Amino acid sequence: MVTTSVLLAGGGTAGHIEPALAVADALVALAGDDVVITALGTERGLETRLVPERGYELRLVPPVPLPRKPSGDLLTLPGRMRSAIKATRAVMDERDVDVVVGFGGYVALPAYLAARGRVPIVVHEANARAGLANKVGARFAAAVAAAVEGSGLSGARVVGNPVRRSLSQLDRAALRAQAREFFGLDPDAPTLLVFGGSQGAQRINDAVSGAANELAAHGIGVLHAYGRKNEVTVPGGLSPRYVAVPYLDRMDLAYAAADLVLARSGAMTVAEIGAVGLPAVYVPLPHGNGEQRLNASGQVAAGSAVVIDDADLTPTVVVEKVVPLVIDGIVRDGMTAAAAGMAAHPVDEVLARMVLDVAAAARSGGNAR
Known part of the structure; x- marks a missing residue:
């Protein structure tokens, strides 16, 4: 050949x-x-x-x-x-x-x-x-x-x-225990995965870290990648744990550990989340020509994702709109089923x-x- x-x-x-x-x-x-x-x-x-x-x-x-x-x-x-x-x-x-x-x-x-x-x-x-x-x-x-x-x-x-195949062929359920141990997360708590793209997103960082105490009070664990050029301040001693890291080198394990994702809606982020069958809350980047909102539109229409505008994302909104999606098993399971139905070919x-x-x-x- x-x-x-x-x-x-x-x-x-x-x-x-x-x-x-x-x-x-x-x-x-x-x-x-x-x-x-x-x-x-x-x-x-x-x-x-x-x-x-x-x-x-x-x-x-x-x-x-x-x-x-x-x-x-x-x-x-x-x-x-x-x-x-x-x-x-x-x-x-x-x-x-x-x-x-x-x-x-x-x-x-x-x-x-x-x-x-x-x-x-x-x-x-x-x-x-x-x-x-x-x-x-x-x-x-x-x-x-x-x-x-x-x-x-x-x-x-x-x-x-x-x-990449490590994501499109990911068995999240089989890896969940290993993934949560790898990141030091609570093995049983519903878990929110947060990231803002490869560079991080300050609006997302401030809103989610600002709701850290309330997330813990509702029994939610958090895995938060805040970006190498950014910083977040999270109260110590939270239970379930709030794990903040600058970057996620093992996205396969990050997705396996999560029950819900909060992220920007860049094209590849949306594709990866769709491929692994996770429900999502998207916060589209408010700049450019509006493509990030469009990127998320298919999953929103299918019922596997919701959108929160960047300008609206605050710690209060995280508690009011994101927390219920994480702790309400019926709603989350419905979103997860919709996400699984859209898994990538x-x-x-x-x-x-x-x-x-x-x-x-x-x-x-x-x-x-």
């Missing part, structure tokens, strides 16, 4: 990196030694830690963040973009790349421009609304996939979001086969576009 060299472009945040790594794992599962994976990133992003941890080669190129409003950065943008494209093409030549797969983020746009007319491109859009990089890349991609309908990418195949494998098919078609004389 011919070896296929794949360049993955999805750096910056975990929301761009995790789907890329899920597809990388699926490619290896399908093709084994007949596929070579190289990830593209910048020195600014979480990929500098996440990609090597998963065993893949990471090559760095200059970051090219696109200014969100007119500024002096616009004057230097063309030069920085040319530098990133040149660096990307050097990686493509060195690795003899057959196909570029982009997931949005800082490195995706220079990767698309570097690949145009040279090797085929596959684009995957994780969010409910596509970002600029993927809108550009989709115009000359050989294949385009999206998580949901209405992403803004014409002709996109709707496949969902790829989630193997999107990672669907995308991996798409990538391999595009590369094979290009080798046989198809148009790389």
Whole structure:
């Protein structure tokens, strides 16, 4: 079998990196030694830690963040973009790349421009609304996939979001006791998992930690990832325990320990929570183009999630609206059943086969576009 060299472009945040790594794992599962994976990133992003941890080669190129409003950065943008494209093409030549797969983020746009007319491109859009990089890349991609309908990418195949197998195949019930022991949580108390994305979210941190005493009084244990750049203050001696950590390296165990999640509704967060079959309270990021609220809409419609606006989230609202969902077994069980009914299918494998098919078609004389 011919070896296929794949360049993955999805750096910056975990929301761009995790789907890329899920597809990388699926490619290896399908093709084994007949596929070579190289990830593209910048020195600014979480990929500098996440990609090597998963065993893949990471090559760095200059970051090219696109200014969100007119500024002096616009004057230097063309030069920085040319530098990133040149660096990307050097990686493509060195690795003899057959196909570029982009997931949005800082490195995706220079990767698309570097690949145009040279090797085929596959684009995957994780969010409910596509970002600029993927809108550009989709115009000359050989294949385009999206998580949901209405992403803004014409002709996109709707496949969902790829989630790593350690989550999509997670048996939460079987791991619950181990997971709670791992984090030092009460083995029997209903447990709330709280996080605000890879960087944390101060609004969520303040609201939930501010309700720590009330959560304990209602018999609720808490596992709270507050972000490496943030801090929270939690009263000591609470029972059930309130465990606060800067980051969760074992999301499989975090999900297994939980009965309910309170989190932002980034695309990959929503996909992971859906894949493991947990009910959720989402607090959409109030910035951007409203995609986080849209990301959560499917689970809200199915009855497995509710939304609280960021501006409304306070310790009082946590007690009034979140606590009942955790302690009311009938309501929580109904939400859990709805969540289980939406559990993800193997999107990672669907995308991996798409990538391999595009590369094979290009080798046989198809148009790389």
